[in-house]
Amino acid sequence: MNIRVLRFVCLALVFSFHVLADEHNHKYEGEEEVVLWMNTVGPYHNRQETYEYYSLPFCTGPKETIGHYHETLGEALQGVELEYSGLDIDFKRDKEKIQYCSVSLSDEKYKAFVYAVKNHYWYQMYIDDLPIWGIVGEIDEGGEAFYIWTHKKFEIGFNGKQIVDVNLTSEAKVKLEVGAQIPFTYEIKWHASTVVFEERFNKYLDPNFFQHRIHWFSIFNSFMMVIFLVGLVSMILMRTLRKDYARYSKDEEIDDMERDLGDEYGWKQVHGDIFRPCTSPLLFSGLIGTGYQCVSVALCVIIFAIVGELYTERGSMLSTAIFVYAATSPINGYFGGSLYARMGGKQWIKQMVVSAFLLPVLVCGTAFFINFIAIYYHASRAIPFGTMVAVTCICLFVILPLTLVGTVLGRNLAGQPNYPCRINAVPRPIPEKKWFMEPFVIILLGGVLPFGSIFIEMYFIFTSFWAYKIYYVYGFMLLVFIILGIVTVCVTIVCTYFLLNAEDYRWQWTSFLSAASTSLYIYLYSFYYFFFKTKMYGFFQTTFYFGYMALFSMALGLMCGTMGFIGSSLFVRKIYSTVKID
Numbered sequence: 001m002n003i004r005v006l007r008f009v010c011l012a013l014v015f016s017f018h019v020l021a022d023e024h025n026h027k028y029e030g031e032e033e034v035v036l037w038m039n040t041v042g043p044y045h046n047r048q049e050t051y052e053y054y055s056l057p058f059c060t061g062p063k064e065t066i067g068h069y070h071e072t073l074g075e076a077l078q079g080v081e082l083e084y085s086g087l088d089i090d091f092k093r094d095k096e097k098i099q100y101c102s103v104s105l106s107d108e109k110y111k112a113f114v115y116a117v118k119n120h121y122w123y124q125m126y127i128d129d130l131p132i133w134g135i136v137g138e139i140d141e142g143g144e145a146f147y148i149w150t151h152k153k154f155e156i157g158f159n160g161k162q163i164v165d166v167n168l169t170s171e172a173k174v175k176l177e178v179g180a181q182i183p184f185t186y187e188i189k190w191h192a193s194t195v196v197f198e199e200r201f202n203k204y205l206d207p208n209f210f211q212h213r214i215h216w217f218s219i220f221n222s223f224m225m226v227i228f229l230v231g232l233v234s235m236i237l238m239r240t241l242r243k244d245y246a247r248y249s250k251d252e253e254i255d256d257m258e259r260d261l262g263d264e265y266g267w268k269q270v271h272g273d274i275f276r277p278c279t280s281p282l283l284f285s286g287l288i289g290t291g292y293q294c295v296s297v298a299l300c301v302i303i304f305a306i307v308g309e310l311y312t313e314r315g316s317m318l319s320t321a322i323f324v325y326a327a328t329s330p331i332n333g334y335f336g337g338s339l340y341a342r343m344g345g346k347q348w349i350k351q352m353v354v355s356a357f358l359l360p361v362l363v364c365g366t367a368f369f370i371n372f373i374a375i376y377y378h379a380s381r382a383i384p385f386g387t388m389v390a391v392t393c394i395c396l397f398v399i400l401p402l403t404l405v406g407t408v409l410g411r412n413l414a415g416q417p418n419y420p421c422r423i424n425a426v427p428r429p430i431p432e433k434k435w436f437m438e439p440f441v442i443i444l445l446g447g448v449l450p451f452g453s454i455f456i457e458m459y460f461i462f463t464s465f466w467a468y469k470i471y472y473v474y475g476f477m478l479l480v481f482i483i484l485g486i487v488t489v490c491v492t493i494v495c496t497y498f499l500l501n502a503e504d505y506r507w508q509w510t511s512f513l514s515a516a517s518t519s520l521y522i523y524l525y526s527f528y529y530f531f532f533k534t535k536m537y538g539f540f541q542t543t544f545y546f547g548y549m550a551l552f553s554m555a556l557g558l559m560c561g562t563m564g565f566i567g568s569s570l571f572v573r574k575i576y577s578t579v580k581i582d
């Protein structure tokens with residue numbers, strides 16, 4: 001008897017492994033089993049509020065259960081909860097309508113189904129990694145009777161040994177009543193398809209939405225803005241700087257008595273303070289280092305998405321982003337550590353720790369706060385404890401050591417200050433100026449044009465994440481990202497010039513924050529999008545939306561702020577290395 005049990009267990013394990021292997025290489029032989037995985041169920045208008053499929057009183061098929069594990073970190077973080085349906089599906093073998101289980105509606109089950117129908121619950125399934133969506137039920141026109149769909153009709157297309165198309169039709173509407181016995185049935189229809197395996201995800205894309213004329217027009221509009229801004233900045237600064245250089249050259253020809261009696265003004269007057277370290281250099285260098293890393297991650301992930309079509313695999317985009325972020329940690333350490341060293345900072349270990357953990361702490365803190373709410377709601381978005389441990393290990397044993405390597409290299413290779421001007425021992429007093437030249441006003445106005453260059457693209461990105469669209473036009477995203485960088489640098493250079501011309505040398509924080517203020521307008525736009533473009537409701541979905549939109553805006557602000565600081569730094573170094581200073 002024990003030998004028979006052992007043989008059965010071994011066969012079951014081999015069979016399970018065999019099925020999963022087919023799912024990975026996507027090739028099936030003869031009438032090999034095809035697995036239908038049930039994923040999640042939740043309100044249609046709240047895309048992120050999802051629960052395990054069997055949290056509703058659905059019943060499973062008669063086949064033995066096959067366990068599923070999270071294959072990637074991205075799957076675990078995105079709440080993918082695959083459970084075996086128990087339905088008997090074989091490759092290329094049709095199956096007529098057959099009942100696989102039934103549910104006797106107790107009062108508790110009745111209320112669960114009615115709540116799901118009232119809130120327009122939908123569910124998601126997977127066959128051979130192809131997603132399928134279905135609706136739980138519907139309400140009659142009078143709003144008094146509730147119905148549930150009990151029959152699933154699968155139409156599966158194949159090309160050779162591979163599955164290339166899956167469609168689900170929900171049929172057999174049954175009224176929900178306490179004490180009723182509800183049968184659940186399914187049928188399978190196979191048909192040959194001309195769709196090639198590499199293009200099987202094209203049916204999920206929406207070119208009419210993403211390649212609409214408005215999208216093309218917004219790209220063209222942003223491109224024209226770039227040409228206009230670059231031309232305007234070049235013309236104004238070149239003409240203005242030429243006049244400044246001419247005036248300063250003329251000042252060199254007069255004697256000291258006349259220069260003391262003369263009316264000197266402008267950016268040259270702060271040459272002794274222009275390279276003075278900014279306030280809070282440790283925090284500032286940490287922000288700049290993190291910004292460099294975020295820019296690198298964004299560019300790498302966008303390029304990988306263009307080349308590798310990451311949208312076709314569950315959780316692959318998030319997994320790639322985490323891997324790239326960890327791998328680019330030396331960039332953070334190098335630029336943050338070298339900037340801190342040039343500013344004369346002594347607490348380089350503390351600075352390194354701040355750089356390494358600045359963004360992870362903010363992201364993990366927000367995610368864990370939302371996670372507590374998800375646990376309370378019993379949502380599938382609740383992050384497992386093992387995943388939390390994995391993320392913590394990545395931060396401690398990958399990101400921190402790599403940031404340390406980058407910091408050491410940055411301090412030794414680029415940590416020596418090589419400013420074109422000497423720094424005065426005593427700071428120069430900052431004269432009073434008009435209200436619109438104050439740093440606070442410049443910071444608020446600095447993000448308007450960069451936001452204007454990307455807000456149309458933000459609509460498409462928001463819709464793909466918060467609604468049921470798959471974002472695939474990463475070529476557009478790369479172009480918009482480049483446009484954003486150019487517009488941000490141009491605007492920040494102009495802001496820095498106006499600030500210096502008012503003899504205010506506090507340009508480091510001003511250049512960073514004026515560019516980073518783009519994120520403020522993005523976050524304000526997310527409020528407009530939430531209230532006027534979506535039908536989200538409930539505490540969990542609202543918290544999820546505004547929490548992660550805050551993180552998205554913050555990361556974008558770090559990138560824009562860093563690009564603005566880089567542009568201003570090059571500009572300041574250029575103009576002060578050209579003018580002759582005693």
